[in-house]
Amino acid sequence: MTHQEWIITVDDEHVQGIDEVVDALEAVGFRASGVLRSLGQVTGETTSTQQDDESLRQALAAVAGVASVDAARRYRVAPSDSD
Amino acid sequence: MARYVVTFDTADPGVLQADAPDLLVSHGFSADTYFSQLGIGVVDAEPEQLESFSSRCREQRRPMTFTPELTYYAISDSPAAAGAAEPTYRDTSELSWGLQAIGISSAMERGHCAEGVRVAILDTGVDLAHPDFASRGVTAESFVANEGPQDAHGHGTHCLGTACGPWQSGSGPGYGVAPQAEVYAAKVLGDNGTGSDSSILAGIDWALQNGCQVISMSLGADVRQVHPPYVAAGRRALERGSLIVAAAGNNAQRSAGNPGFVGAPANSPHVLAVAAVGQHLSTADFSARSSSQDGGEVNVTAPGVEVHSSWPGDERYRSISGTSMAAPHVAGIAALISGATGSRGEALWRTVVGHAVPLMHEDPEDVGAGLAKLPEPHSW
Numbered sequence: 001m002t003h004q005e006w007i008i009t010v011d012d013e014h015v016q017g018i019d020e021v022v023d024a025l026e027a028v029g030f031r032a033s034g035v036l037r038s039l040g041q042v043t044g045e046t047t048s049t050q051q052d053d054e055s056l057r058q059a060l061a062a063v064a065g066v067a068s069v070d071a072a073r074r075y076r077v078a079p080s081d082s083d
Numbered sequence: 084m085a086r087y088v089v090t091f092d093t094a095d096p097g098v099l100q101a102d103a104p105d106l107l108v109s110h111g112f113s114a115d116t117y118f119s120q121l122g123i124g125v126v127d128a129e130p131e132q133l134e135s136f137s138s139r140c141r142e143q144r145r146p147m148t149f150t151p152e153l154t155y156y157a158i159s160d161s162p163a164a165a166g167a168a169e170p171t172y173r174d175t176s177e178l179s180w181g182l183q184a185i186g187i188s189s190a191m192e193r194g195h196c197a198e199g200v201r202v203a204i205l206d207t208g209v210d211l212a213h214p215d216f217a218s219r220g221v222t223a224e225s226f227v228a229n230e231g232p233q234d235a236h237g238h239g240t241h242c243l244g245t246a247c248g249p250w251q252s253g254s255g256p257g258y259g260v261a262p263q264a265e266v267y268a269a270k271v272l273g274d275n276g277t278g279s280d281s282s283i284l285a286g287i288d289w290a291l292q293n294g295c296q297v298i299s300m301s302l303g304a305d306v307r308q309v310h311p312p313y314v315a316a317g318r319r320a321l322e323r324g325s326l327i328v329a330a331a332g333n334n335a336q337r338s339a340g341n342p343g344f345v346g347a348p349a350n351s352p353h354v355l356a357v358a359a360v361g362q363h364l365s366t367a368d369f370s371a372r373s374s375s376q377d378g379g380e381v382n383v384t385a386p387g388v389e390v391h392s393s394w395p396g397d398e399r400y401r402s403i404s405g406t407s408m409a410a411p412h413v414a415g416i417a418a419l420i421s422g423a424t425g426s427r428g429e430a431l432w433r434t435v436v437g438h439a440v441p442l443m444h445e446d447p448e449d450v451g452a453g454l455a456k457l458p459e460p461h462s463w
Contacts, residue, residue, distance in 0.1 A: 007280050007312040036284055038291035038323065039316050043281035068311045072280040073347070075302045077207060077238040077272055077407060 004053050005072035006030070006060065008042040014065030015040035021065040028059045043072070084127045086152040089136075091122035091145060098122070102145055110136050121375075125152055172362045174391055174402075179258040180362055181245070181386030181412055186457045187260065190419050191250065193460055197261035197422040202247055202414060203290035203298045205283060206239030208232045208270035210395035213240060215249055215259075216266070224289060225270040226282040234395050235274040241403060242301045243268055244393030246411035246418070255400050258392045260415020261422070267295055272302060280312060283348075287316055291323055296421045296431070299414035300329040300354075301407035303346045309376050310347040317353025324427035326435075328414045330406035331358045331381050332371040342449070343371035345379045352378030355432060358450055359387025359409040364442055366449045370406055373448045383439045384450040385409035385416075413455045423463050 008030075010021050015037075022032050022042055032044040046056050053071070060069045089112075091103040099122040104114040107124060111132075117124035126133075133149045140147040172180035178187065190196065209216065209223055211233060221243075223232035234240045247266045248259020269286035272278035283302070290298045298320065304310075320327050335343030349356035358381040359370040367388050373380040387409030394401040417435050420426060426434050439452035457463075 005279060005281060007284060009312055009315045034281060034285050034288075036288035039284060039288045039319055041284055041288070041312060041315065043284060067315065070280075070311050073304055073306070073310060075272070075278055075280075075283060075304050075348075077236070077276040077302055 001047055001049055002053070003045050003047050004056065005043070005045045006057070007070045007072055008044070008060060008066055009068045010040045010042065010065050011067040012040070017065070018042070021063065024063045024065070025060060028063065029056070030060060084129060087126055087128055087133055087149045088152050089124050089126060089133070089147055089149045091147050093122065093145070098145055106140060106143070106145060110139065112136070174256050177256055179256045179391045181390055182257060182260065184364065184386050185260065185412055185416060185455060187250070189457045189460045193423070193463060195419050195423040195463065196263040197415070197418040198263040200261065200264045200297070200418045200422040201267055201293060201295040202261060202264040202418045203267040203269055203286070203293070203295040204239065204243040204246060204411070205269045205271045205286040205290070205298060205300045206242050206302065207236035207272045207274065207276060208234035208239045209243050209268040210234050210240045210393070213393055213395065213399065215244065215252060215393055219266060221266045221268055222293070223268040223270070226285040226289070227270050227273045227278060230270065230273055232268060232270045234270070236272070236276050237394050237401070238276060238301070238407065239268065239270065239272070240395050241392045241401065242299065242407060242411045245390060245408060246299050246415040248393055256391060260412055261418035264418045264422070267293055278302070284312060284316060287320065287327070291320060291325055295325055296427050297414050297417045298325055298327045299411050300327065300348065301405070301410045303330055303332045303349060305332060305334045305346045307344055307350070307374055307376060307379070308347070309350050309378060313348035313351035313354060317351045321353050321428045321432070326355065326417055326428060326431050327353070328355045328357060328410050328417065330410040331356045333369040333405050335369050335371050337366070337368045344374040345371050345381060350374055350376050350379035354378070355382045355413065355435070356380065356451070357382065357406060357410040357413045357455070358384040359404070359406045360384050360442070360450070360454065361388035364454060366445055367404065369404070370449065373451070381449060381451040382436055383413060383452050383455040384442070385412040385455045416455050416457055419457060420463070
C-alpha cells in the first residue's frame with residue numbers, strides 16, 4: 001500500500017462550487033485533508049493497493065472542475081552558507 | 084539589416100529539430116545560430132522579411148515570433164562605471180546594513196511604517212516570546228501536523244524580523260523594514276526546516292482569508308520545473324490583492340563557476356523572485372540566477388549576506404546569509420509602499436519592481452530590475 005499526497009487545483013468556473021468537486025474527488029478514493037477556498041485548491045491523499053499513481057492521477061484529473069492534479073513536493077528553508 | 088531572435092512556439096521535438104531549421108533555410112535565413120532544444124535562432128534580416136516569414140510559418144501551422152536581439156554590455160569594464168563604484172554598507176549601532184541599503188531613511192523621514200498593512204511570513208514559525216515581538220500582537224498559526232507555531236528552528240523568526248521588526252532595537256541595530264505592519268506568522272515548515280505543498284498552500288490560503296497584502300516565503304526546492312499549483316496560487320493571490328514574494332534560491336556556487344537557477348516556487352510567473360547581494364551590492368556567491376522557464380527570472384535583488392535580525396531564545400539576534408534573508412526585505416518594502424499608497428496586487432508588484440535601482444556592474448539575469456529600494460522621500 002502506498003500513500004500519495006496530491007494538490008488539486010479547481011478551475012475558475014468551479015471555485016465557488018468547490019465542495020461538490022471535493023465530493024466527486026472523494027467518490028473516486030481521494031481523502032481531502034484541506035479545502036483551500038481562497039486559492040481554489042484541495043489537498044489530500046490517495047492510498048493505492050494495485051493501481052499505480054499515474055492511473056490514480058488520471059482518475060482525479062477526470063473529475064469535473066479539476067484544472068490540475070499534482071503530486072505534492074517537499075520544500076525546505078532555503079539553506080545558507082552560514083546556516 | 085539587423086539581428087533578430089526568432090522563436091518557434093511549440094514543444095513538438097519534430098518541429099524544433101527538423102521543420103524549424105528547414106523553414107529558416109528555405110526562406111533564405113541562416114540556421115547556423117539555431118538552438119534546436121529551445122526552438123530559438125538568431126538571424127540577420129530586415130523586419131519586412133521576417134513579417135512575411137512569420138505569415139508563412141503561421142500558414143504552415145508552425146507559429147513563430149521575432150524580436151530584435153538585445154546586446155548586453157559588461158558595463159563594469161567601461162571607465163565611466165569604474166568611477167561609479169557602489170558604496171560598501173556596514174551595520175552601525177543604529178541600523179543594519181540592509182536597512183541602509185534599501186533606503187529606510189526615506190520611510191523614516193516620511194513617517195511611513197506600514198500601519199494597517201498585513202504581512203504574512205510563511206516559514207518555521209515565530210518565537211512569540213521574543214522581546215521585539217511580544218507586544219506586537221502577532222497572529223500565529225501552524226499548518227504542520229503535531230507542531231505549534233513556536234519557532235524551534237530560528238529561520239522563521241529571523242525572516243519575520245527582517246520584514247516586520249523594529250527600526251530601533253533595545254540592543255543592537257534596528258533591523259526590520261515595516262515596523263508597524265500587522266504580522267501573520269504561518270508555520271508551514273517544521274522544526275526540521277522542511278514542509279510540503281499541503282502546508283505551504285494552506286498557509287497562503289490562510290493569509291488570503293486574513294486579507295494579507297504581502298506574503299513572504301523564504302523557502303524552496305531546487306527544481307527547474309514550474310510547479311503548477313503555485314501558478315494558480317500566485318495568480319489567484321494577485322487577483323485578491325495579495326503579492327507573494329519568494330527567495331530565488333541558494334543553489335549557486337559562483338566561486339566554482341556554478342550560477343545556479345531559480346527554483347520552485349519562486350519560478351512561478353506570479354511569484355516575485357528575490358536574489359541576494361552582499362555589502363558591496365554584488366551578487367552573493369550562493370544567489371541563484373534566472374532560469375529559462377517562463378516566470379523563472381529573478382525580479383529584484385536585496386540584502387542577503389550577513390543579515391542581522393531576530394533569533395529565538397536567549398540569543399535574541401543572529402547574522403545569517405541567504406536569499407531567504409533578501410526576500411523579507413522586499414516583503415517589507417512592499418508593505419511600506421502599500422501602507423503609504425494603498426497599492427495592492429499587480430499594481431504593488433509593478434511599483435516594487437519599478438523602484439528597484441539598476442546595479443550597473445551586475446547582470447540582469449542575476450539581479451532582475453536591480454536593488455529593491457524605497458521611493459525617494461519626495462515621491463511617496
